[in-house]
Amino acid sequence: MADVQLTKLAECAGCGAKVGAGELAKLLAGLPVNRDPRLLVGFDRSDDAAVYQISEELALVQTVDFFPPVADDPYVYGAIAAANALSDIYAMGGEPKLALNVMAVPRDMPRETVHEILRGGYEKVYEAGALIAGGHSIYDPEPKYGLTVTGFVDPRKMLTNAGTRPGDVLIYTKPLGIGALTAGAKAGLLAPEDVRRGEQLMMTLNRAARDVMVQYPVHACTDVTGFGVLGHALEMAQGSNTELHLDPAGFEMIPAALEMARMGVLPEGLYRNRHFAEAQVQPGRVPLAIQDLLYDPQTSGGLMMAVDPDAADALMAALRAAPGVPAACRVGRAETYRGGARIFLEDIP
Template sequence: MDFLSQCTSGGCGAKIGPHELSGFLRNLPKSTDENLLVDFNASDDAAVYQLSDTLALISTVDFFSPMVEDPRTFGRIAAANAMSDVYAMGGNVLYALNLVCFPEKMEKQKLSEILIGGAEKIQEAQASLAGGHSIYDHEPKYGLAVTGQVDPQKIIHNNTPKIGDVLILTKALGVGLIQSAARGGLASKIAETAAIHSMERLNKYAAEKMRDFPVHACTDVTGFGLLVHALEMAGDTVTLVIDTEQLPLLPEAYHYAEEFMATAAGQRNRQFAEQNIDLSFISPAFQEILFDPQTSGGLLLSVGPEKAVECLAAIQKDDPVAAIIGEVCEKEFDRSIVIL
């Protein structure tokens, strides 16, 4: 039984669209526990629960179906993606639990490879694999429930940028476009390899660097694409100005965007965000890149301008594709994002 062909969608491109998701969450009961510092009402990257004046737990969960053919590679990507939310909030990963769905008739060695790949990334994160849960399903799916820790006074939220901040993106864009091309047998080996290496890359290293600098807001760019995550960062208080010429791109991603290798998730992102953003001066290809769902994407940082270049240089020691892509400005009329 072929591993990838069993899946109707894969990676973060399988996420429920942001508009639908907000509708599902709207009527859920609100927590009254004052120790729950961050919950689903905040649209932040993970939940945070305070245990003491100096210690809070970060809790997050992420899983999806495969977007690559090799099971071990899939395990690495899924684990790296699941742990990313902890790093985005300024925390360290403590331990993780496996979440597994697997077809009963599929070769069990493939499941073993998935789990080994995930364990490799958990080990790289200097965290512990503490258990998990598994069920039979018609499609393979894998991910982690992750617990991390952070000082409550040092939590980094996704929607607290300051006017004058500089925006840094730590990974190149184009994962969804390349994976779409790969599914159609149209992606080059160079593009596929670059996308896989990017998805496997832990955000741990960039997160460790950013702690030494005045980072006022941070989020990881995943299934909602750069623009929807940027909209969450801007909120109702500021306008983010993004320069498309400065965006780091994976090899051939722009070409695949020109060839309309867009994903269904990218179109859901567009439907959610385009009414709030003027796209009239942006090429169709760059529009697709901006909405492209990223599986295990990079961190988007809002950094104080006096230390932004120094912060970028520190991050680039381990993540050389990181780049300054824009700035945070005063609210411009009713626009949260301006794209150059």
């Protein structure tokens, strides 16, 4: 099993393999949409998960997410894929309850390797307090793994990426640069400790951040994954008809990832994200390497929250004090949309 280098079996790693947001919108255009007043969030909303109301106090939150290997260790890969899928439920303010495996494996992959991928997924789901109840698997030359996840949320308290209000403060909960790290690891350019740091960040659930978030007047939330900070921020701004002013200096950027960006060692998905969002971004005088990390596809990234400005300091303090929250970064603000660009990057002092 130690001889199997999973990342060598895939063209793209993790969320860097996602279809670009712009291309995805074209693929979905014109599809018929059946209306149901209980479907509170559907695929036409560009949100993190679907939400279907059961009663005044209960709604189902459903998502599916899977991708090719982002780590060579099969257990780590399985755990990262599971954490990434669970994150969509947390982004809606929900609690995961039930999951199903989605898996594709080469016919000649050792049984022990497949077992370890599944074990990583199972243990991460159980850490989230949810259950795996089955799944579906096929043979494929390129391995892929992930989950469908069902959770619960109070529909009166659910969060979407479209609730941002002018004046809201933007907070982000993980260090930035995971995509560049995975590109560097795949190229063999990272020190072992940097590889381990990236894997640990990707395996960290957004559960603790969600548990803090729901105690404060957060108006909108999204988890930053394959479309990068700027792709997901653009969806937030468009959905809420606001403009977002981001402070690049406010993000905690992984030093090794910034080094990879300066060297031009970047994942393919970053360029798809730039193509999708850059027409709506005013970059100011922000250095290119830092812009790249803002477009960088984040596998199992953090939560981006839009919180009432009067509660921002208290939320930041609570996140910083909570075990299991990798970062608490005040990264910008929302303002009334004035037309033109939706995203503005502040100059770095």
